[in-house]
Amino acid sequence: MKDLKFDAQLIAARPKNHKAKRAFTDAVMSSIKSSEIFSSQIRRMNVNKKETLFMKLRHLPKIAIIAIAVGALALLTGTTYAVVKTVQGLSNVTVNESSTNEFGRKQLDVTLNGCEFPYESGTTYELKEGGELSAEDGVKALQARCDMENISEWIQANMNSEHAPPAYLMDQAHAITAITDSTVTLQDKGEKPLPQTAKVIVKNNEAGQRSDLKVGDIVIYYSDTMRSPWSRQETNGEVVIFKASQQAKYYTLEIQSYVNPRGPCMSNPERNCLKSNGINQTTLMVAMGGARHTIDESEDTREVQGRVVSYDAAQIKVDVGKGVIYTFFTTGNIIERYNQTTVYGLASFDTIYSKTDPEALKIRIGDDIGVGYLEDPSSFSHEISWNQLLGINLMVERIPNNLDVLRKY
Amino acid sequence: MDEQACIRKVLSGDVEAFRDLVDRYQTGLIIHCENLLKDRQDGEDVAQEAFIKAYAHLPKFSQDKARFSTWLYQIATNLCIDLLRKNKRKVHVKDIEARLEAVEPAHTIEEDIERIRKAVAELEPPKYAAIIKAYFWEGKSYQDIAATYHTSTNTVGTWISRAKLQLKEKLS
Numbered sequence: 001m002k003d004l005k006f007d008a009q010l011i012a013a014r015p016k017n018h019k020a021k022r023a024f025t026d027a028v029m030s031s032i033k034s035s036e037i038f039s040s041q042i043r044r045m046n047v048n049k050k051e052t053l054f055m056k057l058r059h060l061p062k063i064a065i066i067a068i069a070v071g072a073l074a075l076l077t078g079t080t081y082a083v084v085k086t087v088q089g090l091s092n093v094t095v096n097e098s099s100t101n102e103f104g105r106k107q108l109d110v111t112l113n114g115c116e117f118p119y120e121s122g123t124t125y126e127l128k129e130g131g132e133l134s135a136e137d138g139v140k141a142l143q144a145r146c147d148m149e150n151i152s153e154w155i156q157a158n159m160n161s162e163h164a165p166p167a168y169l170m171d172q173a174h175a176i177t178a179i180t181d182s183t184v185t186l187q188d189k190g191e192k193p194l195p196q197t198a199k200v201i202v203k204n205n206e207a208g209q210r211s212d213l214k215v216g217d218i219v220i221y222y223s224d225t226m227r228s229p230w231s232r233q234e235t236n237g238e239v240v241i242f243k244a245s246q247q248a249k250y251y252t253l254e255i256q257s258y259v260n261p262r263g264p265c266m267s268n269p270e271r272n273c274l275k276s277n278g279i280n281q282t283t284l285m286v287a288m289g290g291a292r293h294t295i296d297e298s299e300d301t302r303e304v305q306g307r308v309v310s311y312d313a314a315q316i317k318v319d320v321g322k323g324v325i326y327t328f329f330t331t332g333n334i335i336e337r338y339n340q341t342t343v344y345g346l347a348s349f350d351t352i353y354s355k356t357d358p359e360a361l362k363i364r365i366g367d368d369i370g371v372g373y374l375e376d377p378s379s380f381s382h383e384i385s386w387n388q389l390l391g392i393n394l395m396v397e398r399i400p401n402n403l404d405v406l407r408k409y
Numbered sequence: 410m411d412e413q414a415c416i417r418k419v420l421s422g423d424v425e426a427f428r429d430l431v432d433r434y435q436t437g438l439i440i441h442c443e444n445l446l447k448d449r450q451d452g453e454d455v456a457q458e459a460f461i462k463a464y465a466h467l468p469k470f471s472q473d474k475a476r477f478s479t480w481l482y483q484i485a486t487n488l489c490i491d492l493l494r495k496n497k498r499k500v501h502v503k504d505i506e507a508r509l510e511a512v513e514p515a516h517t518i519e520e521d522i523e524r525i526r527k528a529v530a531e532l533e534p535p536k537y538a539a540i541i542k543a544y545f546w547e548g549k550s551y552q553d554i555a556a557t558y559h560t561s562t563n564t565v566g567t568w569i570s571r572a573k574l575q576l577k578e579k580l581s
Contacts, residue, residue, distance in 0.1 A: 006577065007545070011437040013525035014546040020432040021548040024439070024453065028431045028460045032424060 098135040102321030115146035123263040131258025144250035173251035218244040280398040289389025299374040368395040436548040445489040459485035528579040537572035
């Protein structure tokens with residue numbers, strides 16, 4: 001036992017220039033971010049079956065967690081004063097090009113002026129099938145997203161609440177149906193307090209008047225007098241009413257979930273990958289590859305995404321767009337194994353899968369998958385060996401109006 | 410960033426802040442799990458699972474009651490016990506608990522840290538220093554080190570034992 005203490009001291013003496021294993025950290029962070037809590041090979045333990053609110057939400061990216069948290073929080077009374085802020089004019093979305101991408105989906109190349117989207121340059125926005133969005137709808141949805149970005153920024157900069165980080169306020173835009181001296185009534189939300197001290201602030205600086213609010217305006221009503229989902233503590237604070245620039249429907253989870261960013265794949269800039277829309281997208285790990293046993297940190301961790309063209313016991317072929325086919329060599333028919341066995345055990349590993357019919361998560365030809373692999377930084381081969389393969393993920397999403405249920409992207 | 414600030418950032422929605430915690434504790438945690446499970450790969454898998462579980466349950470973690478590292482090691486230890494039981498291996502929980510107490514990340518004062526670093530740097534042959542750094546500071550497995558030195562894992566184990574003996578003498 002004494003020796004173990006000595007080991008612990010040795011570990012504690014690690015100088016900062018001796019970095020921990022990047023691949024391990026990346027794997028953990030990737031699991032956390034993409035929510036892949038399942039792997040037939042490495043997840044031998046059952047996880048906590050009772051799913052808490054946070055556990056349910058942890059599968060979603062930060063933006064969605066916050067959006068849902070805010071949506072779920074009960075607004076309390078006892079507010080002190082109100083501010084009315086309009087986000088109109090703070091940002092401007094312009095379309096450079098509307099086209100069809102290599103996967104047959106509508107795609108918008110846009111410029112987001114005054115919008116703090118965390119997406120890197122070269123990002124385009126794909127309008128996913130099922131949403132029936134026109135290019136004009138896509139632009140409006142993106143403008144709404146920018147509005148929510150700006151609202152979030154303002155709240156974080158101005159609201160006095162440590163535990164209320166409302167980055168996005170999806171499903172919280174409502175039309176004003178009535179205003180009195182002290183209340184505002186919102187469609188589908190009912191009556192809310194509206195103190196006489198209400199102000200209008202335009203572009204963060206310009207003071208406006210409470211009288212700028214009128215029936216028919218689309219607003220987002222926010223109060224930081226709420227219970228934090230993390231601390232469970234109630235905080236006292238203020239009410240802010242944000243005037244929105246678009247119709248209420250463009251601020252909904254439903255519409256926003258159909259506008260998805262795409263950009264260069266990790267360490268693979270020639271390839272195009274779906275980025276998280278921050279709302280309902282996630283991935284499901286199908287299988288680990290052979291690379292985890294031979295991780296060489298001098299190699300790049302790369303990703304590629306595309307549609308399954310074929311699979312058998314020796315390889316998986318994936319169409320990554322623009323006529324390029326990647327071949328991933330395998331040591332067995334891992335997709336068939338997933339379809340025949342793994343998919344039926346998903347529910348026992350995590351409750352996120354328990355309400356989804358396993359049949360709906362089976363991989364078919366044409367489905368979107370993502371593949372992680374290791375490669376020499378100077379090489380960009382289209383043929384990847386089993387020992388390079390890190391893992392294969394199925395691109396999935398939560399159904400916007402029923403976040404407990406998954407479907408393939 | 411200190412640990413508490415890191416945890417606060419994660420809880421406020423900054424997922425990326427969790428990376429610091431993974432970097433900080435992964436090497437020790439992997440070694441701890443490896444020692445319990447007698448298998449490096451299982452140790453890495455369980456350590457990974459422990460970090461994911463810690464992230465998922467972070468809102469329940471109370472900094473008033475325990476250090477994050479204590480809590481994290483407890484999660485990992487429980488996962489190891491589950492795995493050992495699942496694999497029908499004998500589990501001596503008391504031994505494991507004693508081991509947990511021993512391996513928990515040490516609060517070593519700066520002066521001792523410097524002494525340890527100096528002693529490591531002075532190991533002879535220098536290969537021993539490289540191996541100690543690789544295993545305890547860089548998270549390399551016996552297999553990784555064996556591959557680097559084109560030798561067997563048993564030999565790596567012998568080298569590490571000899572290096573630790575030298576270190577203890579230097580530090581005593």
